[in-house]
Amino acid sequence: MKYLVTDDSKLARLSLVKSLKAVAGDVSIFQATNGLEALKVMKEEKVDVVFLDLTMPEMDGYEALPKLLELNPKANIIVVSADVQTKAKERVIALGAQLHMQKPINVEKMQDILDIL
Amino acid sequence: MKEFTLNEDEQDVLQELMNVAYGNATAVVAEMLDAFASLSIPNIKVMPTKELLKTFQELKNSSYFFSTQAFNGEFNGESAFFINETSAQNLAKHLELETQEDLDDAILELTNVLTSTLTTKLAQEMNTEVSFSLPSISKIPLSEVENIDTFLQYSQVIVIDTELDFQDQKINGNIFILTKDESIQWLKTQLNTILEQLI
Numbered sequence: 206m207k208y209l210v211t212d213d214s215k216l217a218r219l220s221l222v223k224s225l226k227a228v229a230g231d232v233s234i235f236q237a238t239n240g241l242e243a244l245k246v247m248k249e250e251k252v253d254v255v256f257l258d259l260t261m262p263e264m265d266g267y268e269a270l271p272k273l274l275e276l277n278p279k280a281n282i283i284v285v286s287a288d289v290q291t292k293a294k295e296r297v298i299a300l301g302a303q304l305h306m307q308k309p310i311n312v313e314k315m316q317d318i319l320d321i322l
Numbered sequence: 323m324k325e326f327t328l329n330e331d332e333q334d335v336l337q338e339l340m341n342v343a344y345g346n347a348t349a350v351v352a353e354m355l356d357a358f359a360s361l362s363i364p365n366i367k368v369m370p371t372k373e374l375l376k377t378f379q380e381l382k383n384s385s386y387f388f389s390t391q392a393f394n395g396e397f398n399g400e401s402a403f404f405i406n407e408t409s410a411q412n413l414a415k416h417l418e419l420e421t422q423e424d425l426d427d428a429i430l431e432l433t434n435v436l437t438s439t440l441t442t443k444l445a446q447e448m449n450t451e452v453s454f455s456l457p458s459i460s461k462i463p464l465s466e467v468e469n470i471d472t473f474l475q476y477s478q479v480i481v482i483d484t485e486l487d488f489q490d491q492k493i494n495g496n497i498f499i500l501t502k503d504e505s506i507q508w509l510k511t512q513l514n515t516i517l518e519q520l521i
Binding site for chain 1: 331334335337338339341342343344345346348349352353358359361362363516517520521
């Protein structure tokens with residue numbers, strides 16, 4: 206199983222990677238700081254699960270999400286965002302995200318996510 | 323006077339904490355207005371008060387009014403919210419308000435909900451609490467922006483500047499979270515503790 210953590214914030218990436226390692230153990234985790242980098246990783250690595258922030262420079266999560274699914278239709282996209290508005294959740298689900306989760310993702314939330322996948 | 327700066331990591335941590343806090347605050351306001359807001363990446367800077375007042379001076383030219391709300395605790399300071407003339411009118415239209423008094427009241431309530439949710443969540447993420455002093459919120463005439471006593475008592479401020487933007491309703495405003503010297507030092511310690519726990 207390959208994972209990709211996409212967020213422009215180092216804190217958000219570190220925090221998510223820590224929770225992911227605590228639950229999933231020693232797995233392959235790639236990191237990207239925006240949508241463009243995420244697409245590059247997806248092309249090269251065909252990751253299975255993408256944790257995707259929405260508000261990022263260069264290319265945001267809304268734009269990256271369908272493009273990531275074009276590259277790998279089987280990928281599970283988990284949107285991890287501070288934007289907890291109902292319409293934001295509806296929009297990402299309509300774009301093909303598996304889940305929309307509120308930041309930050311602690312170990313308990315990560316366990317829930319991985320149980321669902 | 324000691325000059326404070328935020329290094330790249332401290333800036334990143336604060337920006338992310340602010341992002342989460344702002345996301346929560348926006349959701350509350352969006353529900354209140356039955357509208358959808360786009361979130362922007364917060365801009366964070368440590369600056370001398372004089373520089374901040376210059377920014378406020380530029381904003382006031384297009385503003386309808388300006389309101390502030392003080393918060394106290396280990397993390398203390400005040401938040402400031404500017405809403406421009408067009409946005410104020412669009413807000414009145416959106417909420418079907420007929421008098422200026424009703425509009426002023428609605429903007430003050432918007433400021434109250436937005437800034438208290440924002441600062442409370444931000445404090446919570448830094449493992450502390452804030453309280454709001456009374457009168458917790460005030461409408462400041464634009465002509466008095468550069469003479470506000472509370473601003474003049476700060477030498478340096480951390481300015482967290484972000485935008486509230488309801489595109490469909492064409493309502494936007496600028497929010498500033500201001501903290502002074504002792505709070506900046508406290509904040510730096512907290513930010514580093516948070517980061518160290520992850521590495």
